[in-house]
Amino acid sequence: MGNAALIKVVAAREITQQMRSKAFWVSVAVTALMLALSFGATTLFQGGGDGRSKVGVVGKQAALTPALGDRAEVSRYENDETARQAVRDGEIDAAVLAGDRIAVLRELPEDLGRALQEAHRAVGQAGQLAGHGVPAKDVPGLLTVEPLKVSTLDPDADRVQQRTIAAGTGVFLLFMLMLVSGLAVAQGVAEEKASRIVEVLLAKVRPWHLLAGKITGLGAAALVQMLVLATATLSAAIGFGVFETPSDALGTGANLLLWFIPGYLLFITLYAVAGSLVSRPEDVNHVVGPVNALQMVGLIGPVLAVSGSTDSATLRILSMVPGTSWASMPVRMAYEDVAWWEIGAAFGLMALAIAVLIRVGSxxxxxxxLQYGGIVKVKDALAGARQ
Structure with missing residues (x-):
């Protein structure tokens, strides 16, 4: 059999094992459910409740009620102890007590604290103006200042935010999927080596046939997995109304898929190579640490994009570097227009990195x-390959 035929046989074996694995389909179902729930939670939190805090006031502090306006729901209490008990029982978030004190159960929310301080300041200023002879009817006009008006220069700001959050959420869950799959691959390679099954396989195929077949088969399985996930989660996103425009959902999903596949191939290769360096499956965690760390670095880009730090040089660099671009570039593309040459260069560098990694990794x-007795060092493995 030729090289291509041998690789095809190994790839078919990997695909068959994955398709028959309950763990494979359970991971797909769990990931799809997590994505759907995340979209549903986003819709619920955006649309549910008026977001107002509950405040209790005692005695003369009732004067704060008009100053607070609609920023808080105000309840009146006869004395300090009754208000404190309401805070303990969770009926209110804070109580303004006699003596200009605020009682909270543990911590005063920043927004509520700011609203209470502003209301207290307004009431105090009104009292000072009244003390200087200013008629009560003129006080509100003197204290009222028109707020600054915010105008959005980007008419598609809401759509951009939706795409960015969806892409960031998708990258994070795909990261978890890649991590679990990679660890399973490394564990499988180590088990084949420990049980000496690999020696039987090597009687018929070369090691690089095994590696190339694993990469091809697992890549095909990942594609099936991604298509199932994309269909389920995009349907959930559109159904929950996360996207104002359904085409945005399809575009975001397709872009994530486009960048995930090469990223998956790169990391699966790293995990398979790492698994070949141990003699016992129990030692796998000792060699996959650097691979896990590189995956974690890839999440920095999406975090920067979701937080709005798209002008950061770090994000731009991470979106171009192989190993991190699979996570950073699709989120960056969801947030802003990226030059075509940057997209092409990032994808080309990723493809080049995979080619080099397969050559060196093989x-x-x-x-x-075929080396046993603990964890094999990379330099020893390279020396063994030359021999």
């Missing part, structure tokens, strides 16, 4: 598979 994989 040598490490070759040298590591």
């Amino acid at each position: 040598r490490i994989y070759t040298g590591g598979l």
